[in-house]
Amino acid sequence: MKTDDPIVFVVDDDYRMQEALSSLVEAMGFRVATFGSASKFLEAEKSDSPACLILDLELPDINGLELQQQLADREAPPVIFVTGHGDIPSSVRAMKAGAIEFLTKPFDEQELQNAIEKAIVTDRSARKQRSELTQLKNRYGLLTPREQEILPFVVAGFLNKQTAADLGTSEITIRVHRGQIMRKMGARSLAELVRMADRLGVTPSGPID
C-alpha cells in the first residue's frame, strides 16, 4: 500500500497509553497504528507512507533506545520518545541518535503535535531523497561498464583527449560515450552530472569499485 497520507506508529506496552495516544493522534488528523511491543512493530507490515514513530522508552522486550538503534540501519521513520520518567542520559542518547523529540509523560499535546509534524516533514524529505537516490541508481544501472568507467573522468573535469589517452582509446569514442552518459543519467549540464555522481558516491578521477 502506498499513500501520501502520513501515518503515526505508536509503540507502548501500556494499553491505556496506546488507547489515549491513538485517539489523540487520530483527532489531530493522522492515521494511527499501535503496537504493544518493539518486536510486534518490527514484525508488522507497514504502509509505504510518510510516517513517524512514537516510542515508549521503557518497553518489556526491547528497550526503546535499542529499537531506535536497530531501526537506524533501515529506512525507518523518525522517532519521538515518550517516557514515564525521563532521565538526562537517556534523553541525550536518544537525541544524539537522531530522535525528533523526547517527551515526558504527561506531555503537552502541542509539543506532541509539533513533534509529529516535524517528524513527518523530516520523513517526507528523507523519503524524497531516498526516492531520488533510487532513481539515480536506476539510471546509473543503465550505463554500460565502459560508460561507468568513463564517468569519473568526466566529473573530475578531464578533457576528452586526456581521458582517451588514459583509457587507450580515441577522443571521438569518449565524446560518444559522454553523450550517452548525459542522456541516460538525465543530466542537463556537466554541473548537474557532477552533483548526481556525488550523491551516487562516484569519486571523481578514480575508477569505480
Add this chain to the structure above:
Amino acid sequence: MNREAKDYEVNTPDEQLRAIIDTIPALVWSARPDGSAEFFNRRWLDYTGLSYDEARDWGWEKIVHPADRDRLVEYWRATLVSGQPGEIEARLRRLDGEYRWFLLRASPLRNESGAIVNWYGTNIDIEDRKRAEESAKAGELSFRRIVETIPALVWCASPEGELTYVNQRILDYTGVMLEDLAQAGWVNFLHPDDVQQTVAMWSHAVRTGKPHDVQYRLRKGDGSYRWFHVLGQAMLDADGRVTQWYGLLIDIDDRKNVEETLRRTETRLSRATQIATVGELSASIAHEINQPLGAVVTNAYACVRWLSTEPANLARAREAAERIVRDGKETGEVVARIRALFKRTQAQHVMLDLNALITEVVRLLGAELSRRCVAIETELQMDLQSVPGDRVQIQQLILNLVMNGLDAMESVTDRPKKIVLRSQKNNLTAVLVEVEDRGIGLVDGERVFEPFFTTKEDGMGMGLAICRSIVEGHNGKLWASPNKTFGTKFSFTLPFHTREPQQL
C-alpha cells in the same frame, strides 16, 4: 518383764506394789510436804547412778542440768505452796554424765482433813520427742528464713484463692500489712490496666487448679509501679483437690523496660528502612503514577480535540472521556496502594491473602524490574489459605526480600537476571513463601540477618534484620539458603493461626 519380776519375791501386796513401782517405765519418786525427797524407785536410782542416801532430801538437785536447776527448784517450791499438781520439763543427768530431757510431774496426796501428806511424782524421758520438736522447729525456721531471704516475693493462698501468707519482701515492697492485702486487697495494688486480666486469670487458675502465670505491674510503697512475672502453683492432695496455692512474684521491670526500648527502636528502624525503600523506589512510584496520569491527560486532549472538530465527533469524545474516568480512578488507586504500603500505622492483624500481596509487590516493582533488566516469575499455589498478619509489614517484608534479590544481581552480567516468587502450603500449620534470585550468593546464611551486617556500599544493613523481626513477630521463621547453581533463596513461613493466648 518376766526377768525383772524374778528379781523380787512377790509375795505380799506391799512387795507386789514395790515391784510395780520399780518396773513401770518411768522414774518414780515421792517427797514430803516440805519438798524433800524420801523415796526413789529403782529406775530413778539406776538412771542417775546415785545411791538413795546421795539422792534423798535435796540431794537430787545435783542431777538437774545447771541451766534448768534454779528454774526447776523455784517451780517445785511454788508447786508446794500452791498444793496443785504441776509439771515441768528439765534435763536430768544420766549416770554416764549425759543429760536427757524429762517431763517431771508431781501430784499431792491429801488426808481426810485435806492436808498434804505426801507428794508423788514421775519423770518421763522426753528426749526423743524434744529432739524431734527442735529439729522441726529448726527446719521451719530455716524454711522461713529461706522464704524471707530469697530475692522474690512469695505468697500462699487458700484453695479458694484467699491470700493467707506473704513474705516480708511483699510487705516491704507494698509497705502494708498482710491484712491490707488479704481478702482481695492485693487487687488494689495492681496497675489499673492490669486488674481485669489478672483477676480473670487468677479466677481461672483457682477454678481449674491449673498453674497461674501472668505479668502485671504492682504498686510499690512509694506509689511507683514495677513489672512482675507472677507464677502460682497449686498443691494437690491425693484426690487431686487443691490444698494450698504457692506463688512467686519475680521482678522483671528492668527486662520489660529493655524490651520496650528495643521494640521502640526497632519500630523506628523499620520506619527508617521503609523510608529508605520509598527513596529507592521513588522512580518506580513516579512511573506507576505517571503511567495512568499520562493516559488521563492524553485522553483529555483527545476529548477536547474531538469536541472541537467540525462537526464535533461526540462518540469519540465520549470514549475519551470514559477512559479519563477509568484511568483517573486507577491513578487514585495507585496512590492509595502506595500510601498503604508506606503508611505508619499500629500493627493490625487481619487475615491476609499472601498471593494478592505478592502480586501487589510485583506490580509495584514492575518499572524497577524493567529498569534493572530483571525478569520476575511467580509460582503461586492456588487456593492458598489466608494467614493472620499485618498487611503493611508483610508487604514490606516481601518488598525488602525482592529488593534484596535485585541488589544481589546488580553486578551480574554473565546470566539472565531473574527473581522467582513462590507460595505454597508448607505443612498443616503454615504457608511458605520463597524469594529466589540469581545473584552473587551469600557468604554466611545466618549473619545476613544480623543488624548492621551489610555487603552493599550504601547499605544500612537493617533490611534483613527487620525482615526477620517482622516474621518472628508473626510467629514465623525466615532463613536463607544457597541455590544449586547461582544465587540465594530466602524462605519464610507464616502460621495459619496465631499462638493460642495463654489466658482462659
